[in-house]
Amino acid sequence: MTKYQKIIIYLILFFGLILGLVSIFFFGDAHIDNEWGVMLDVLEKENILSIRRVEGEYVPNIFMPPLYPIFLFIVKKLLFGLDILVISIQLIQLLLFLLSAVIMNKILILFFSNNLANFGTFIFTFFPLNLYAIGQISSIIVQVFLIISFIYFFIKIYETYLFKNVVLFSLSAGFLMLLRGEFFILFFFSLFYLFLKGKNFKSIILSALITLLIISPYLWRNYKIFNVITITKSTGFNLLKGNNPLSNVEGIPLSPDASELMKVVPRLEEEINNIGLVKNYDLIIDKIFLSKAINFIKENPKKYIILYFKKFLSFTFIDIESKQPNYYSLFHTIPKIIISITTCLSAITLFNFRLSLYNFFILYYFLNIGLFSFFFILPRYSLSLLPVQIILSMFLIKKIKFFPLSLK
Secondary structure (H helix, E strand, O other): OOHHHHHHHHHHHHHHHHHHHHHHHHHOOOOOOHHHHHHHHHHHHHOOOOOEEEOOEEEOOOOOOOHHHHHHHHHHHHOOOOOOHHHHHHHHHHHHHHHHHHHHHHHHHOOOOHHHHHHHHHHHHHOHHHHHHHOOOOOHHHHHHHHHHHHHHHHHHHHOOOHHHHHHHHHHHHHHHHHOOOHHHHHHHHHHHHHHOOOOHHHHHHHHHHHHHHHHHHHHHHHHHHOOOOOOOOHHHHHHHHOOOOOEOOEOOOOOOOHHHOOOOOOHHHHHHOOOOOOOHHHHHHHHHHHHHHHHHHHOHHHHHHHHHHHHHHHHOOOOOOOOOOOOOHHHHHHHHHHHHHHHHHHHHHOOOOOOHHHHHHHHHHHHHHHHOOOOOOHHHHHHHHHHHHHHHHHHHHHHOOOOOOOO
16 A cells, blocks of 8 residues: 555545544434433343333343443443443444444455555445444444454455454454344354355354354353343344334334334234233243234235335335435435445346355345345444445446546
């Protein structure tokens, strides 16, 4: 990397820092609300991970993944009672955002010229939804950081075995599972891809063992309480939210107790009220949600198949029926449409049936979309796709030489 190119990346990071601070000041959350606020408050006062209260008592959580509320709790404890929790969380997220940009640049340099890598880093850093998310009390910035780390170290162990890279790959995978319970599917897909490619079998086994070691304390906790080996059990809730008579692409504004559905889902209120105060309340209620969702799908499969493809297209491109505030802002829609189109064009024109890193990115991308489309799609979910979208889009630019850059 030349001195000029280093200056460019430093300028990108500097202005990313400035715009991140602007985003926090003008658009950042003022409080820790919704499920994160509840879980943090209960963890602090009751010393229990919980989001539901039954008959005046909090029941153990298996509904929400644990990493982000634990992250909030640790930061609050480190502040020694200082009333600066929200801004502290936002500043940490800003730091993770900048670190993500640095790792994104490292990924792109592996495939492209420094100029094209800096261009991709520029897109990542100044992508409006990415900047907006810095100030939100949400796990998405942490998730993006871990996804980029996961991708980077996957590439490293794909190319050659190094113990350090396997450990860091496994750490990012383990934390991602504790942040998003469904990530285990993407992790096993990645290991299976390495296996098919004939990569070092020792690295695959070692990665699986290290990742299991990271998540095992929470697996053991859930086994003791719920008698199941899992990180989360929210499939029923998520499936019902995205597949019921009132749902659209974004599902419905469904609270953990599903009070919004009581009037339209047959016997739901009665079945929930009959659970009573039991420690495995979360597990039982999710089974009820799952059975209701499956019944709706069985009653009208055509409707929910069509809805699935609407979700798929909305996640891939844009939701034309969104109810989210400011969703149709040009600062959101134009960048999202452009990156989505270039990603799909890249996949269509460059995909082949070889086992390569490029094809891994394509399969990883569409596996994400296909998985989430079973449930519901919220605008922030698209940020988890942004790193792979940028990589695929840069491959397209490299292929067609869209503008004069020095390409590898």
